[in-house]
Amino acid sequence: MHEELKYWYLRDHKLFRTLSFGQIRQLCIITGFKKAQKGEIIYFSSSDVPRIFLLKKGNIKIVAVDEEGNETIKDIIQKGDLFGELTLEADDQTNEYAKVLSDDVAICSFLLSDFENLLLQNPSLALSYTKFVGLKMKRIKNSYSNLISKDAKTRLFQFLKDWAEKEGVKEGRKVVIENYLTQNDIAQIICTSRQTATQLLNEMENNGTLTYNRKEIIILDITKL
Amino acid sequence: MHEELKYWYLRDHKLFRTLSFGQIRQLCIITGFKKAQKGEIIYFSSSDVPRIFLLKKGNIKIVAVDEEGNETIKDIIQKGDLFGELTLEADDQTNEYAKVLSDDVAICSFLLSDFENLLLQNPSLALSYTKFVGLKMKRIKNSYSNLISKDAKTRLFQFLKDWAEKEGVKEGRKVVIENYLTQNDIAQIICTSRQTATQLLNEMENNGTLTYNRKEIIILDITKL
DNA sequence: TATCTACTGTAAACTAGCTGACAAATATTT
DNA sequence: AAATATTTGTCAGCTAGTTTACAGTAGATA
Numbered sequence A, B: 001m002h003e004e005l006k007y008w009y010l011r012d013h014k015l016f017r018t019l020s021f022g023q024i025r026q027l028c029i030i031t032g033f034k035k036a037q038k039g040e041i042i043y044f045s046s047s048d049v050p051r052i053f054l055l056k057k058g059n060i061k062i063v064a065v066d067e068e069g070n071e072t073i074k075d076i077i078q079k080g081d082l083f084g085e086l087t088l089e090a091d092d093q094t095n096e097y098a099k100v101l102s103d104d105v106a107i108c109s110f111l112l113s114d115f116e117n118l119l120l121q122n123p124s125l126a127l128s129y130t131k132f133v134g135l136k137m138k139r140i141k142n143s144y145s146n147l148i149s150k151d152a153k154t155r156l157f158q159f160l161k162d163w164a165e166k167e168g169v170k171e172g173r174k175v176v177i178e179n180y181l182t183q184n185d186i187a188q189i190i191c192t193s194r195q196t197a198t199q200l201l202n203e204m205e206n207n208g209t210l211t212y213n214r215k216e217i218i219i220l221d222i223t224k225l
Numbered sequence C: 001t002a003t004c005t006a007c008t009g010t011a012a013a014c015t016a017g018c019t020g021a022c023a024a025a026t027a028t029t030t
Numbered sequence D: 001a002a003a004t005a006t007t008t009g010t011c012a013g014c015t016a017g018t019t020t021a022c023a024g025t026a027g028a029t030a
Helices: A003-011 A021-028 A112-121 A123-149 A152-167 A183-189 A194-206 B003-011 B021-028 B112-121 B123-149 B152-167 B183-189 B194-206
Strands: A032-037 A041-043 A051-057 A059-065 A071-078 A082-084 A096-100 A104-111 A169-171 A174-178 A210-212 A216-219 B032-037 B041-043 B051-057 B059-065 B071-078 B082-084 B096-100 B104-111 B169-171 B174-178 B210-212 B216-219
Touching: A003 A021, A003 A051, A021 A112, A051 A112, A071 A183, A071 B123, A104 A112, A112 A123, A112 B123, A123 A152, A123 B071, A123 B112, A123 B123, A152 A174, A152 A183, A152 A194, A152 A216, A183 A194, A194 A210, B003 B021, B003 B051, B021 B112, B051 B112, B071 B183, B104 B112, B112 B123, B123 B152, B152 B174, B152 B183, B152 B194, B152 B216, B183 B194, B194 B210
Parallel strands: none
Antiparallel strands: A032 A104, A041 A096, A051 A082, A051 A104, A059 A071, A059 A096, A169 A174, A174 A216, A210 A216, B032 B104, B041 B096, B051 B082, B051 B104, B059 B071, B059 B096, B169 B174, B174 B216, B210 B216
């Protein structure tokens, strides 16, 4: 790939907007670039040298596998999101992989060590980056307290509201969301069983709050959610 | 308080160890210092200008109050820990206060804005701080996945193990923990009801894994936990 | 087009843990 | 020392959500 293009790929991200061409090139020298199709599994933790990844196109889910082989969704990553060793501290404890949800994805990556050097040379980037990690932390804290104090129904509502806000296409009070998740995925995100999620979604469909199918979810009146 | 003393108070923390006298003075000029007794409540979020606090002595718990007035323990802060706007982003959403658990505490604080300036001038501190925030995030992620996949008993075991490791005094296989928490506190930390926590602790006492009283918890064989 | 696989729908049985209620034991205050 | 407040112990009844189990449906594959 051309240097120029790589440059724009990174510059495009709000976190890197302040960087000069030279600075980005520091990262770009070792930037990997990868395309993948729906359903493909991308291993990224441990094994390799620690990296930070940037999803340029599509959606993926990060799945963690624990000792007993149970799989849980850690995160849904969308176009423009960073993932990988965001804490700047490689850990070989966690066993994670990424699975492609959209038709195809484009991912670029750079080495953690190069990123660290860049942060050292660019304190204001370091500051932005800390705030970015902090924001991620706040999100997790939020899901945590939701899980503690809210029931499955409320969590599903909240999830749909967030999803609609982030990616939904508004048509008046109606919001259309491109549905790249299965009910099982949704269940895992809101921390409930597949059956409970199914039941709640059908309930919502029956009382006219939304229309669900494998392609899209239409929320009929977002203000009522 | 003497400048000198303030200097040592901050220098003492691993995060600030690399700083010069002058740099710390930047923070110290506006450093607040406060002592409080057991049971006292310290409000720190919103209200004031955003600050970062450093607990020099004792233990406190951070309690969040939600819309309906429910109180949940967000964090237990120990000697040497930082708390406050650690994400460098003030948010007035959250309504939190700190309650003193130990007999007395000493807290010093500095303004978020001064800290940010310091980070900008000291890239390696910025990097350490980013990793520090990242570590906090990992901890929360961990409790989150525990809450999802482990039952109350396992979570209590894990909590006790962590607590013992952090603060316990080892005597061979026996570990003695100074118990500044009530069963209700413990219950909230491991996200269960007070009654369940009580029941589990008694169960553990009965089958000889520990001795519990209001002053201390003695784990009889840490390797069996 | 038929076959297979992954996803969705539904329901009964079960269970971990919550709620409420009250008693007993410790601390704390007067 | 007495009164009050907080913490701990225990138990019965309940419920949200899980598990198991099976059937129907849509999409992908041969």
